[in-house]
Amino acid sequence: MFAALFRYLETRIDVFAPFDERETPPRGVWPFMWHHIKGVKGWMALIMLTGLAFSGIEAMMYLMVGWFVDLLATQSPQTIWSDHGWLLTGAAFLLVVVRPIVYFANHAIVDQVVVPQITNQIRWRNHVYTLGHALSYFQNDFAGRLSARVIQAGQSIRGATIEVIDDLWYALIFVAVALGFFGKTSLWLALPVVAWLGAYVALLIYFVPRAKKRSEANSLGRSSTTGRIVDAYTNILTVKLFARADAERSSVRDSLTRWNASFLHLSRLITGVSVILQTMNSLLVVVTAGLSLWLWSHGEMTPGAVAAAIGLVLRLVQMSGWLIHLVRGVFENIGSVQESMETIAKPHDLTDAPDAVPLVVDKGGIRFDHVRFNYGRQAGLFEDLTLDIKPGERIGLVGPSGAGKSTLVNLLLRLYPVAGGRVLIDGQDIALVTQDSLRAQIGMVTQDNSLLHRSIGDNIAYGRIGATEGEITAAAERASAHDFVQGLSDQDGRQGFESRVGERGVKLSGGQRQRIAIARVLLKDAPILILDEATSALDSEVEATIQEQLTSLMQGKTVIAIAHRLSTIAALDRLIVLDQGRIVDSGSHAELVARGGLYARLWSRQSGGFLAAADPETTPA
Template sequence: MFAPLFRWLESRIDVFAPFDERETPPRGVWPFMWHHIKGVKGWMAAIMITGLGFSGIEAAMYLMVGWFVDLLATQSPETIFRDHGWLLAGAAFLLVVVRPLIYFANHAIVDQVVVPQITNQIRWRNHVYTLGHALGYFQNDFAGRLSARVIQAGQSIRGATIEVIDDLWYALVFASVAIGFFGRTSLWLALPVVVWLGAYVALLIYFVPRAKKRSEANSLGRSTTTGRIVDSYTNILTVKLFARADAERSAVRDSLTRWNASFLNQSRLITGVSVILQTMNSLLVVATAWLALLLWSQGEMTPGAVAAAIGLVLRLVQMSSWLIHLVRGIFENIGSVQESMETIAKPHDLPDAPDAVPLAIGKGAISFENIRFNYGKGGGLFDGLDLAIKPGERVGLVGPSGAGKSTLVNLLLRLYPLEGGRILIDGQDIAHVTQDSLRAQIGMVTQDNSLLHRSIGDNIAYGRIGASDAEIATAARQAEAHDFILGLGDQDGREGFDSRVGERGVKLSGGQRQRIAIARVLLKDAPILILDEATSALDSEVEAAIQQQLAALMQGKTVIAIAHRLSTIAALDRLIVLDRGRIVDSGSHGELIARGGLYARLWARQSGGFLAAADPEKLAV
């Protein structure tokens, strides 16, 4: 019966509604929270209004009890329905019809409209914004901690908001009704409640800042421990290869010890405050009951008013413990929001330019003009480097480790911002094209080919949206991967292209991962191709077979290849020799050998020359 209504309510907020993905969330807890909930402020107002109605009726129920007791004391059974029937019926209607309807409206808005949708909308928007950060942002933090803060931001912002405008509002209205009733009956009767409220506020003033500080420490301990555990699991192969399980256990134990200490510190505060509060509550009940009895004995209060007064005080006492934990919960959520904000609300280091347009590839010419870059450090890895690559030219980058080969292609992919100069593709400055369109036109195979924890087919299809099963299989055959894929299976019974590869592809060998990555790039078929040690993990037989496919793939494309094994790139059109961020030589393989420079020395070492020059006695040792 209620299903259509629930479906309508649940569709009021679109979790994935479009938003400005480039807008940096504001700093400051309350601005950060408002940034995420301002789109549902109308629903928040509805929660507050329905909460006001329900809390008003709840408080009125105690006054009605007093009225009802006095009615029984002053009326006879024969006249009570005749003289007060309509009032009794109105009270029954208020309790039986109006109260449930307002309760339903309040909880339907909270539980069906706001809580699930706004929680996941906040998570979605923070995730999308976080994806827009540059590569260095992710390299400087734990993946587990980043994901935890994106997830916790949704529930913390929603929790703090709902608790303030619904639960805290409810308590405030109830307390106001109680004080108004006591004050109208007798100022002396209101005095214990006023004193109690003053003491309660003083207790909150003492408690809240300390609870906030300790909650932040507890939240930091949680996220740090989570990050440490996830880091261990993510790098489990390294942990086992180096027999470092004891070290990892020790690191997590230290983190848990600090987290536990912060948790106990928080618990001590809560226990102490709770004992003080319960003492205050007992004094309030005794003082109110004694004053009510005194006023009744003097004829200033009816039995019904006494019953209502004691009922209101008992309800206040009951709410006080709940309220102090509510306030603690609010500030715990605020502490989590602050922690998430400090991680998430950072400007993108590498945003698209305001005038960015999609890259239009023509022939595929690439030009590095006076580029300067050194990862933001002093000095310069590249300090005025110039390099022009013709359309369709196949270029190899050669040089010792640290020469800047991989950095150069990372700058072409705009994974890091240039510190000077510019990079052009077909005359278009890549700083003024959208990053997605730039990377869509470049296919790259790296030496560290991490795969997504999805099916083999999904990983290959990552190269082209909407690729058919036949196209995926063809790419796998070209990468010499089809046969081994058909023999794969996972723990859930999926086989072949449907089998899962494990986190980062850990269930596959290095060579298998590299062939999947090559299949992905073959399927992408982008006009610019980058190969960074693309066949380093393959055996010679498989490499020879794939080299034929790569040679066919290179036709008509601009190619940049990096390889320490020089034989794999010796046949390219031109080799660029880099050393410490400078181009020290260029030419074909034969030209570079004939000149006898750095390339010739590297070639001689790989051809066995360094063995001949070595001390035979040292080699024997």
């Protein structure tokens, strides 16, 4: 029965419920928090109501103890049950039945309905929104920092919200009941509690801002130390090649020293405040007990009222310790929410048009129509670039570093928006189609292909959703990857296509990563193919084999290839020579060599360096 109930409660909030992925989260801590929890405001109200009921029952227990003590003092054993049996039964029912039910309702809503689901829903939505940012957003920040902000947002928003509406609410209700009881019994009895509350609030005002500041310094020390350690681990090959282990140890030691100092600074504050609080608590207990004794001696308090008063004060004293740290935790969570908000709540720089439609590629013709682009600089890289690529044409982009070759490809993929002009595919402006449909029609192999830390099979299947095992294997064979994949294994005993490749594919050599990336593009089989130094990491023998497969893959596709090693693209239909963002020449390999321009100089330099005796115009590509 309980398992079915838990399953029911745990499905009340859909972590992955649809939402507007393009809506920018609001700026401001409270609007940002409300943006994420407004969908569960009804459940939050139930938490407050059940918390109110439970805290009221908890406070009543102390009053019931006083009533029970007075009952024993004034009633005889023979008549107590007959005269007050229904009250005793009601009290027992309240404690044995109602209190557990209310407690269960409160914790079931908090622990089964809200906390896990809303925490991960916030993380999911922030992750999805973050994925929608343009490439430049990720290039301007650390991946670890971005992921930490996404993860901490869920925990911090949930923590701050639940702590305020459940725990602090509980404490406030309890304090209100205590003050009401003391005020009704004697104003003299209420005075010590009021004075204690005033001192407690003053202590909070002193403690919380300082604790928040020192906690932030401690958090900064932790993140700084973690960053230095991760940086050393990530670049461990460089550390070892340059024999810099001592320098890295010294760097982490300095960071740890600063972190430890900030931690001690925070601990010193906590210890001092805790001593002050315990002194205040002891004074409250002694003064309340003394006043209760005095009032009892003057006939203004019954023994039961004395017991209830001391019990309430002891409960307040017990709550004061965790409450002060709870308040500090709320402010720390709010600080974490602000950090996440500042990172996440930024408008997307590159979005689909409101009426964007899927791209349909029938032929694969490409046109760069008077394109302007400047990377945000005053001096533009492309000022008025026009380039037509016919359907099925295979072109090569040639030019020195910084000429704009990769930028042109990035604009075709719409990784950056053009500042002016248009990029067209089969007559369709790519700014008016969905980005996913655009990139689905383009296959690309780059020089530095990073792989996901998943299996070899999963990395190849990334090229096509729903690819079968046979299709994955066939793509690996065409990319000359099948044989080495069969010999792979990982630390968990997985072998072959099931073996994991490590972060960014670090367990594979550069050539092996390149072949997996080529297999992925072979499987994707998109009508437009981009090759950016696609075979640069391969040895000559494997490169020759892969070139045969790429030549086969190019059939019927529009191809854009970039290569600094000109011999790998010399046989393409047309070569486009770029220099400082301008097209300075175009034509076949033979035509460009014969004209003696920039391409001829580049070719002469390469062929002279590697094929000194060859004729530039007759050297085979």
